[in-house]
Amino acid sequence: MVTIRKNLVSQSIINSVTSSTGNGRKWITVHETDNERATANADAHGRLQANGNSRSASWHYSVDDKEAVQSFNHNIRCWAAGDGSGNGNYNSIHVEICVNEGGDYKKAVKNAAELVKKIMKDENISLANVVQHNHWSGKNCPSKMRSGKCGYTWAQFKDMLKEITTVSKPSTTNKNSYFTTNPGKIKVIKGCWQYSGTSFNKKQREQKVDAGPTIYTVVKIEKTKNGTPRLLMKNGTFMTANKKYIEKA
Structure with missing residues (x-):
């Protein structure tokens, strides 16, 4: 299982770059950072958020080939989907996959899959409700996965998640x-x-x-x-x- 490290932001940052609490936690949205600088790993993105992101943007997790860094608790409505007060921003948990040079992108994707599976299980979110950023705003994100040129397609990523279902529902038909x-x-x-x-x-x-x-x-x-x-x-x-x-x- 991928290591998950918390570096939660302060309340003042929550106030400035989120819509506060009330996240419905019905969706998981997968992004890629599109930042290829060698130092742009999960730790760097976690510190960026903890120190006050200069952009009006926020997301719950940053994942690279070594770890996942959590910046916000799941109940926070982060600004990551580009859909205003829609389901993307108000009812989704956001996971950013790092694409930094020198990092192992394939390993980062695998770590992201492990993280998403954990969130699905913890929050009782269905596979159908794991979506790309593109689903909400039309943005070409996660761009590498959407192109399929760097080792994994979106379909392959979803295949990694199929062992998790919405609920482990025992059959009551018998x-x-x-x-x-x-x-x-x-x-x-x-x-x-x-x-x-x-x-x-x-x-x-x-x-x-x-x-x-x-x-x-x-x-x-x-x-x-x-x-x-x-x-x-x-x-x-x-x-x-x-x-x-x-x-x-």
């Missing part, structure tokens, strides 16, 4: 795979997590539960937005309703 009515008492047959909420993201993890004879009491079944059942436990946490992991006690 009703036998899940408890859809309250099982009352359960025990764990395969290690799983207890969560503080129904979305089951990493931030909601409370504790790992190992398979064993311990009996747990289910209060009721709640469903996610996509209809997947979750078990609300007596202790206030949620557990999977998937019969691969639990069974009636």
